[in-house]
Amino acid sequence: MLRFLRYSLPLLAVLILSLASAPTTACPFCSMQGQTLAGEVAGADMVLFGTLANANIKDDTTDLVLDSVVKTNDLVAGKKVVTLPKYLEPDKLTQYKFLVFCYIFKGKIDPYRGMAMKPDSDIVAYLKGVQELKDKKPAERLPFYFKYLDNADPEISMDAFKEFANADYKDYREMAKNLPADKLAGWLRDRNTPGFRIGLYGSLLGHCGKDKDATLLRSLIDDPERKLSSGVDGVMAGYTMIKPKEGWEYTKSLMKDPNKEFLMRYAGLRAARFLHDFRPDLVDKKELADGVAQLLNQKDIADLAVEDLRKWGCADMTNRVLALRETEAYTTLPIVRRSVLRFALSFPDVAADSAYVAEQRKSNAQGVSEAEEILKLEQAK
Structure with missing residues (x-):
């Protein structure tokens, strides 16, 4: 379905896809970015934690017996009980704290969000730590959040993960070298670890792991029972960080095999993007380009390979890209033709690219105009 949708994109969607594929300042291997509790606390005037009591349906009120004040306000100074202007049915809520x-x-409390928490939740200690670190740089905050990634409270665990997901790679690159490799390896071995966390954990292990951890990372990809469907790019990157030559050769072999599932080959491409953009110290850029160019012969992913080669300035790949004109992918898939056209437009000083563009201006003037507009928008970012 994913590939079908990409093949049939109109111009507007292509524009969005092109812009969305640009590098972003967030974890390269995380897909759960979003608002964190730190942001929510910062946006609130007051944050309270306690037990609900004395619900009054007539007055539409409920008392909150305070256990802790996470973020205070003069309205609650010295109080042990705060009356909330909302009736909350007590019988359904007695097992939780809130x-x-x-x-x-206008001088009155307006509660806009309540989170039901188990009585033994670490949420208060967690949020107090969050408050203490709020003015620190990300690299100084993230070790605190790492300690809570496996917290028993899913709200805390997810929030800690989001802090990593929102962090740029440079924010945790150095910090990750000092993380406990055995703990990360244990999370990766655990089949109950959510799939969306695998990429982050694999990439973190790549910074602090040893040879045995490289073996683990490879086994996660090879294990037919695990059948990882997400996070594989982070695992590949982690493997390559520990063993650059071996890891990259393995990743290339997966990309080269057209019989591998699309998501596996796409994970290899994403790992290559990471190595190109963030870790050029590990694999030579020409090696990366040659590895990605293997995908040009694969109908379902050729356009993505062309786009990366274009963005990486690989004018020397012109002959291989233009050779797509002789393939079924180029003939039958507009998305492939558009990617080839954008590639050629990006290298006007290359004779073959210039000749191709001139040919397209005669036969597909509107397509050339649209492609030029996309490139202008991309360059403006």
Whole structure:
């Protein structure tokens, strides 16, 4: 389905896809970016934690017996009980404590979000730590969040993960060298670890792991029972960080095999992007380009390979890219033709590219115009 949608994209969608594929300042191997509790606490006027009691349906109120004040306000100074202007049915809520986010509007409490927490939750200690670190640089905050990645409270664990997901690679590159490799390896071995975390954990292990961890990372990809469907790019990158030559050769072999599932070959491409953009010290850029160029012969992913080669300035790949004109992919898939055209437009000083563009201006003037517009928008970012 994914490939079908990409093949039939109209111009507007192509524009969006092109812009969305540009590098972003976030974890390269995480897909759960978003608002964190640190951001929510910062945006609230007051944050309270306690037990609900004395629900009054007539007055539409419920008391919150305070255990802790995470973020205070003069309205609750010295109070042990705060009355919330909302009736909350007590019989359904007695097993939980509540974290309540409030605005103060015209001198009154306006609770706008409540999170039900188990009584033994570490949420108060966690949020106090978050508050203490709020003015620190990401690299100084992330070791704190690492300790909570496996917290028993799913709200805390997910929030800690989001802090990594929102962090740029440079924010955790050095910090990751000092992480406990055995703990990361244990999380990766655990079949209950959510798939969306595998990429982050694999890449973190790549910074602090040893040869035995490289063996583990490779086994995760090879294991037919695990059948990893997400995070494989981070595992490949981690393997390559520990053993650059061996890891990259293995990744290339996976990309080269057209019989491998699309997601596996695409993971190899994403790993190559990471190595190119963030770790050029590990694999020579020409080696990376040659590895990605293997995908040009594969109908379902050729356009993505062309796009990366273009963005990497690989004018020397012109002959291999233009050779796609003789393939079924070029003949039957507009998305492939568009990628080839954008490639040629990007290298006007290369005779073969210039000749191809001139030919296209005669037979497909609108397509050339649209491609030029996409490139202008891309360059403006």
